[in-house]
Amino acid sequence: FALGTPEIERFPFDVWTRLLARAWRRPSVDLWRSDGPAGHRPLRVAIADYLRAARAVDCTSDQIIVTSGAQQSISLAVNALLDPAEKVWIENPGYTGLQGPLIAAGQVPVPVPVDDQGLSLNEGLRRAPDARMAIVTPSHHYPLGTVMSLSRRLALLDWAKDSKAWLLEDDYDSEYRYSGRPLSAMQGLDRSARVIYIGSFSKVLFPALRMGYLVAPADLAEKMIRIRATMDEHPSTTAQPALAAFFAEGHFAAHIRRMRRLYAARQACLLAAAREHLNGLCQVAPDEAGLHLVAWLTDSCLARMDDQAAARRAAGAGIVAPALSRFYLEPPVKQALLLGYAGVPEEIIPSAVRRLAQCLTA
Amino acid sequence: FALGTPEIERFPFDVWTRLLARAWRRPSVDLWRSDGPAGHRPLRVAIADYLRAARAVDCTSDQIIVTSGAQQSISLAVNALLDPAEKVWIENPGYTGLQGPLIAAGQVPVPVPVDDQGLSLNEGLRRAPDARMAIVTPSHHYPLGTVMSLSRRLALLDWAKDSKAWLLEDDYDSEYRYSGRPLSAMQGLDRSARVIYIGSFSKVLFPALRMGYLVAPADLAEKMIRIRATMDEHPSTTAQPALAAFFAEGHFAAHIRRMRRLYAARQACLLAAAREHLNGLCQVAPDEAGLHLVAWLTDSCLARMDDQAAARRAAGAGIVAPALSRFYLEPPVKQALLLGYAGVPEEIIPSAVRRLAQCLTA
Numbered sequence: 001f002a003l004g005t006p007e008i009e010r011f012p013f014d015v016w017t018r019l020l021a022r023a024w025r026r027p028s029v030d031l032w033r034s035d036g037p038a039g040h041r042p043l044r045v046a047i048a049d050y051l052r053a054a055r056a057v058d059c060t061s062d063q064i065i066v067t068s069g070a071q072q073s074i075s076l077a078v079n080a081l082l083d084p085a086e087k088v089w090i091e092n093p094g095y096t097g098l099q100g101p102l103i104a105a106g107q108v109p110v111p112v113p114v115d116d117q118g119l120s121l122n123e124g125l126r127r128a129p130d131a132r133m134a135i136v137t138p139s140h141h142y143p144l145g146t147v148m149s150l151s152r153r154l155a156l157l158d159w160a161k162d163s164k165a166w167l168l169e170d171d172y173d174s175e176y177r178y179s180g181r182p183l184s185a186m187q188g189l190d191r192s193a194r195v196i197y198i199g200s201f202s203k204v205l206f207p208a209l210r211m212g213y214l215v216a217p218a219d220l221a222e223k224m225i226r227i228r229a230t231m232d233e234h235p236s237t238t239a240q241p242a243l244a245a246f247f248a249e250g251h252f253a254a255h256i257r258r259m260r261r262l263y264a265a266r267q268a269c270l271l272a273a274a275r276e277h278l279n280g281l282c283q284v285a286p287d288e289a290g291l292h293l294v295a296w297l298t299d300s301c302l303a304r305m306d307d308q309a310a311a312r313r314a315a316g317a318g319i320v321a322p323a324l325s326r327f328y329l330e331p332p333v334k335q336a337l338l339l340g341y342a343g344v345p346e347e348i349i350p351s352a353v354r355r356l357a358q359c360l361t362a
Numbered sequence: 363f364a365l366g367t368p369e370i371e372r373f374p375f376d377v378w379t380r381l382l383a384r385a386w387r388r389p390s391v392d393l394w395r396s397d398g399p400a401g402h403r404p405l406r407v408a409i410a411d412y413l414r415a416a417r418a419v420d421c422t423s424d425q426i427i428v429t430s431g432a433q434q435s436i437s438l439a440v441n442a443l444l445d446p447a448e449k450v451w452i453e454n455p456g457y458t459g460l461q462g463p464l465i466a467a468g469q470v471p472v473p474v475p476v477d478d479q480g481l482s483l484n485e486g487l488r489r490a491p492d493a494r495m496a497i498v499t500p501s502h503h504y505p506l507g508t509v510m511s512l513s514r515r516l517a518l519l520d521w522a523k524d525s526k527a528w529l530l531e532d533d534y535d536s537e538y539r540y541s542g543r544p545l546s547a548m549q550g551l552d553r554s555a556r557v558i559y560i561g562s563f564s565k566v567l568f569p570a571l572r573m574g575y576l577v578a579p580a581d582l583a584e585k586m587i588r589i590r591a592t593m594d595e596h597p598s599t600t601a602q603p604a605l606a607a608f609f610a611e612g613h614f615a616a617h618i619r620r621m622r623r624l625y626a627a628r629q630a631c632l633l634a635a636a637r638e639h640l641n642g643l644c645q646v647a648p649d650e651a652g653l654h655l656v657a658w659l660t661d662s663c664l665a666r667m668d669d670q671a672a673a674r675r676a677a678g679a680g681i682v683a684p685a686l687s688r689f690y691l692e693p694p695v696k697q698a699l700l701l702g703y704a705g706v707p708e709e710i711i712p713s714a715v716r717r718l719a720q721c722l723t724a
């Protein structure tokens with residue numbers, strides 16, 4: 001139940017290979033020389049079209065910067081917008097890979113608790129009132145799955161506007177929503193150009209592609225593109241024309257539709273197996289979005305072991321089930337196992353859950 | 363006569379496309395998930411084999427880290443080896459794109475003059491005796507074309523050993539050598555593991571590939587690979603298997619052989635045209651290596667215009683001929699035009715040189 005692993009067996013590598021080959025058999029000059037530090041123009045257009053339609057992001061292709069993924073997007077935003085040694089609110093619990101790049105860039109990450117509406121503005125203001133940036137996952141909190149409420153979004157936007165701070169919106173997992181209407185991106189609500197929106201293709205296509213994007217505020221796009229050029233000149237063109245065609249010819253939308261059905265079925269299968277085998281050990285609630293579920297350990301289970309001991313036992317039985325407490329940057333921590341289901345075929349989910357139950361019982 | 367532009371019309375895109383398609387039609391798990399932060403193993407093996415055979419670099423594939431090019435290689439070396447605000451000797455004149463990443467990484471670049479043997483150790487010691495790194499192009503100085511002498515190489519290696527400093531060897535243009543025996547890489551002379559060797563595929567394959575590599579000292583390879591993972595996790599796998607096969611099946615060596623003949627003929631053609639048309643305006647000497655020549659402006663020409671005025675006039679006539687003085691970071695500067703010939707077909711060299719002569723005369 002590894003996190004962030006899509007079902008790769010269903011990725012249309014035949015289509016992908018055809019698009020790659022078509023682009024490179026007789027490449028145009030912008031493909032072999034460089035199409036500029038922001039990336040291949042047709043890909044930037046395709047991403048902007050997609051984000052406007054699917055996520056209500058307010059942008060043109062001039063604001064799109066193709067990057068090597070979320071890490072480079074974050075480094076770029078921090079380099080472009082912050083002075084050294086500024087404070088940055090980050091979600092606690094949250095993506096633990098954030099602190100490294102922030103510290104490397106000379107910034108000071110400040111963990112801020114997440115409540116049932118998302119990152120707590122009050123706690124942020126209490127811990128670091130002078131923070132210049134907040135990095136948040138409003139669509140689907142990582143790893144808890146909370147959706148940030150509209151009122152919290154507006155409050156954060158007001159804070160950013162009034163204190164001239166920046167909101168970095170990591171629109172993690174926004175492609176995979178199984179029911180209900182998604183809240184559109186926070187970026188689209190922003191009237192003060194304080195939101196930098198980032199996304200990645202790791203979970204929609206495949207992780208090793210290493211491609212993501214950043215949507216710069218319109219008035220900062222040129223500056224951010226210049227700074228990107230000093231980081232590593234421009235992104236490799238190898239995959240960009242294939243990805244642009246993957247969008248333009250409808251393969252991207254079709255692949256997401258297929259995967260959404262597949263993942264919804266896998267989540268249902270995991271929930272059914274949890275009801276049957278994990279009763280009294282974990283509470284597993286459905287999630288309208290994302291690629292994993294949170295299995296909260298019950299008190300009787302916690303009396304025997306904490307979540308890290310549970311994860312170790314599971315690993316000993318050949319089952320990956322990361323401990324939630326590892327995603328906390330400071331106490332108090334909550335304890336659960338995270339069950340990524342996107343990469344696990346339905347036929348093996350029940351037996352894997354049964355084995356997991358044995359680990360939690362024994 | 364743009365610099366650093368290879369003849370792309372002759373790159374075997376048919377072979378390249380076939381190798382790309384072969385790798386991606388049914389990709390192995392290491393291709394779609396990740397083959398680790400140092401890059402795709404078969405490519406690391408191919409690069410190590412090539413460097414040992416062609417450049418006498420002392421390395422195993424475990425020391426090879428695939429990067430997005432020289433800029434990322436330099437950022438990685440600096441992040442891994444230096445504390446903030448350390449001094450770094452850089453060549454003057456030299457690659458002007460170096461200062462940005464160094465300053466961004468919080469280091470202090472110190473320009474050090476280049477004499478006829480290479481970077482001046484005495485001047486370096488005079489200007490910044492406490493420098494912790496020197497970045498040099500020993501095989502073929504950029505942009506003067508000087509080859510660093512053996513005694514200077516040994517002196518720099520001694521300095522690095524005694525002062526526990528680092529030498530970053532940018533083995534720029536080492537693939538294109540037309541006559542004489544190349545000095546092998548400085549890295550191969552190093553007995554104290556103080557040399558970090560970097561190279562790039564921009565000029566051998568095509569610039570927009572954005573792929574390069576770094577050879578870490580054996581005892582630092584693991585640490586540098588960990589730091590690379592914090593920078594952007596790992597390089598995209600898209601082009602890596604194709605490049606590994608391009609090496610393994612002999613296409614890389616064959617392409618360099620073909621290009622070497624082509625570029626040698628273009629240099630000869632440029633020299634003949636310069637003798638005919640630039641007499642009294644510039645002195646152009648042959649160069650045993652590289653992809654451009656230095657056209658030194660004569661005193662009589664300099665009495666009319668400096669090299670930047672000459673470059674502007676040439677640009678007005680549709681001819682790219684960068685001014686050498688722009689590559690100096692501080693005075694005194696020398697004045698010349700740089701004539702990149704690798705991307706210019708023989709049939710248009712004579713007329714372009716004639717037009718250039720008119721610009722320098724009028």
